[in-house]
Amino acid sequence: MRIAKAVITAAGRNQRTLPLQTLRDRDGTEKAVLGILVEEALSAGVEEVAVVVVPGDEDPYTAAIASVIGEHGARVTFIPQARPLGYGHAVYCARDFVGTDPFLHLVGDHLYVSREERTCARQLVSVAVAESCAVSAVQATRETLLPYFGTVGGRRVASRKDLYMVETVVEKPTPTEAELSLIVPGLRAGHYLCFFGMHVLTSAVMEILSEQVADADSNGERSVTLSEALNVLAGREKYLALEERAQRFDVGVRYGLLTAQLALALSGVDREEVLARLVELLASRSMGYDHSPAAGS
Secondary structure (H helix, E strand, C coil), rough: CCCEEEEECCCCCCCCCCCCCEEECCCEEEHHHHHHHHHHHHHHCCEEEEEEEECCCHHCCCCCCCCHHHHHHHHEEEEECCCCCCCCHHHHCCHHCCCCCEEEEEEECCCEEEECCHHHHHHHHHHHHHHEEEEEEEEEHHHHHHHHHHEEEEEEECCCCCCCEEEEEEEEHHHHHHHHHCCCCCCCEEEEEEEEEEECCHHHHHHHHHHHHHHHHHHCCCCHHHHHHHHHHHHHHHHEECCCCCEEECCCCCCHHHHHHHHHHHHCCCCCHHHHHHHHHHHHCCCCCCHHHHHHH
């Protein structure tokens, strides 16, 4: 199994500008969120990247990642999602790009900070190649956050503490639903395995999404979810979940971009400088000082 393609979804109508937001990456360079995600994919050995966008967004997105990919610009393709039929449909829009190949998938409004030298995408791809099957990255998440994530249920793979055989997938379950069908032995009470925003998927997912899109068309337009397709996938073929020890940051939530920026800075080359500034800021606040420009006016 070889993973040479990646699909990044960035077509959410209410979040279309998020991948264009800029911050300082761990190397101290200013980059767009989308640029960092493209680099994440390339770090895993991916050779071609497709970005699913709202029609008309191709030019600003191209400009946003130009400085990141440089001479590798031909490796990135933009695919418009003509109809806003949901997240699953956005992934399905890349069906011709993917063909029959397995592919890495990332969402366009999340950033990932690994706790080891290998990136999160590289860790995930390594497991998918070794196991020769679809693998979703997950993270143990407290039940109060279930409304924000797709969640998996299953059982731990023998001899592995971080790998699970997926049996059920539910999109944004209620705590009651999670307690009935998504409890995974070995997790802390009140915690569930929620999607990390990164997957390696097989072409079977595209076949399932095709069925769901056709059903949506015949029954009137409705949102097509990736979680629903993955739930079907779990019943058709081997499908695993890898528990990530890294951090994920949704830049679309309140202070999400700020939190992601701090995480990147504190794990990068400017760590000491940023720490010193944070300590100075906290010290001045605790002592009641105000060094803002307005304070001296």
